[in-house]
Amino acid sequence: MDRTRPNICESLAGSMRAGKRPFSAAVAHWIKGAWSVPSTLARFVGGVFNFRRITAMLGSLVAASLAAIVLFLTVYAWPALRLNGLVFLVHNGWNLGSLYGNPVTVGGQQILPGAQYGILFLIVGTLLSTLIAISIAVPVGVGAAVFLAEGAPPYLRQWLSFFVELLAAIPSVVYGLWGYVVMIPYLGHHLFPFLSKWLAFMPFFAGPSGSGYGLLTAGLVLTLMIVPLITATLRDALVSQPAKLREGAMALGATRFETVRKVLLPGVGRVFVGSTILATGRALGETMAVLMVSGNALNYLPGNIYSPISTMASFIVSQLDSSLQDPTGMAVRSLAEVALVLCLLSIFINAMARVLLHYDGKLNVRTK
Template identity: 65%
Template sequence: MKFPRVQTVLTVIAAVIPLALLAILLFLGSYAWPAIRFNGLGFLFKLTWNLGNLYANPVTVAGQVVPRGAQYGILVFIAGTLLSSAIALLLAVPLSIGIAVFLTEAVGGTLRELLSFVVELLAGVPSVVYGLWGYAVLIPLVAHQIGPFLRSALGFLPVFAGSVGSGYGLLTAGLVLALMVVPIIASTLRDALLHVPIPLKEGAYALGATHHEVVREVMLPAVRSNLVAASILGLGRALGETMAVLMVSGGALNYLPHNIYSPVTTMAAFILSQLDSALTDPTGMAVRSLAEIAVVLFLISLLVNLVARLLIWQTERRSRVAHG
């Protein structure tokens, strides 16, 4: 009991962080509660988002006052979110492995510094600037080059067949998201590769392995769990990304994507773009339903991050045990 004051003050201040998380969950949840009651589980599985007749007298359904004909289903946005994130990860994971291997094993000195800086810079570019570049450069490129090329090369698969569209859509969103996720995965993987125990590598060389075989058969398997954790972190980023996706995804309402070029909307983009129109609902149920999307998004990202952090924590503990 010599100097308890500093510790007490610091503990109280540090408590702000867990309390903030709790407050976010509580306030969002309680604000969305009437919508959760009204929408039920169908919220997640219905295709149609319809504000209802805002000029007729509201009706009472399930104890909640809502506009006549109002229906809130977010399956379209869940599909858009999952599909664009999946495309992003499918592209970003192999690219990140290539980059991390190149940075740790192929180059050294100034070139490694320079390329690491490029990867860091990629992480520093704000989301809305990616959106601007996507709008100005990537959308015409997808509409006139990448899309037609994919259709002629892979058109036998239904996913790549059909109209290429305007360039706004799933593919463009996935490409932009991939760029944003690569630095997260690549930098984590680079750090892990740098920490692969040297005796492990020397052992493989002593068995006559080539340099690339050491990378492929020894180093990459050694960092597998780091790769999984980093990919999940990247997935979390992609699921919640808002501005860049909003600017290039085209904004689909009430229909599911039929091919990889279709316009889509993600949950995050929808929340941001629809508040103005939801505010025209005099019963407020539309805004509360948007809050319910925020709750769903919050819970998904919480879950994804929990899994990633637990994995990282476990690998750290295991390596600590392994090294004595």
């Protein structure tokens, strides 16, 4: 903003004082001065809405959208929250009731006769598939990260790391497609019958091996989806460890693997814990891939590791259409309650991870 521009009065007075000046110049000077009205206004507006405040307001939208998600989900799910109570979480049975019956009033809410909402099977399915995924992904992810950071031939490292990052960028629906057309036929026809025959002595591995859609398949696809997150984060952390640590350990006579295990890995412990928690959060909320390979069980608690399951995220997708058939709207509101539970769970996990990482602003932990 040009602060030397004269205002109207100054310019008129100036042009009168300067008697020699031609009239046209005086007019030009006056017109220039007239600009000071909008410019004063702009200066006033700019004082209130200065750049810092504008970025603060716009930037707050990022934070506000999280608050809005929780708020509106709660408001929309409120009737369902009141109807279902806390039993919702531990009761097993999602039943829309008789769609052709007259709505009855229960606790001040209109619902269909026989309707009841309990999501124990979703919680069990979500937690078990995540547990399987994490318990396989952690060793594989750490191993692959160590290989990429220290083991692979130096000229290949960059390319292999780029590969892993690409794997992290593949959309979940493509993982689902791959699981659907490649993994399920193989697992259902070969691996699962084999496992159920030879690992029958172990709990949860015996029994009918199913069709390939189920808990273990979902867990394996989830594993593939979260391994790249752990690997990429951990690789970055390992590579950025100071070279002196490596050299010092080598100078003391440690082998290369001892250097990694006893010097480098302890140094990235916090990153490891943080990225594992974030990967857990990702596995809990994964939708499309699980939807395509889990079998989408309804009201069914898994009997063994091959049983079909549903997770909270995939259930929301698979059930919205049928929930819309409920004329009282309670089914859609109960689905909102499922979304709310999932949302709060993931907020809790992510907040925990960030607090655990001491909230170091510079740490680049990948979540997608």
